[in-house]
Amino acid sequence: MPERLPPAAEAVLRGLTFSRAAGRNPPEAWFTTLVDPPRSGVVRAVVRRAAAAAMVDLPAPPPDVA
Numbered sequence: 001m002p003e004r005l006p007p008a009a010e011a012v013l014r015g016l017t018f019s020r021a022a023g024r025n026p027p028e029a030w031f032t033t034l035v036d037p038p039r040s041g042v043v044r045a046v047v048r049r050a051a052a053a054a055m056v057d058l059p060a061p062p063p064d065v066a
Contacts, residue, residue, distance in 0.1 A: 001035045 013031045
């Protein structure tokens with residue numbers, strides 16, 4: 001993921017409207033990146049199981065993608 005989205009992608013995100021309270025004054029990161037800041041702490045078992053289930057039928061990445 002790029003550190004900052006290209007201008008065209010940022011323009012698309014800035015064109016969206018948000019009706020929830022958090023969207024009335026959205027943080028700049030909502031428009032400039034798709035990467036969430038890291039959060040420390042334990043990942044709950046239910047989240048680990050959901051992630052593992054989502055990965056079951058995914059094709060393997062091409063050899064040149066790490």
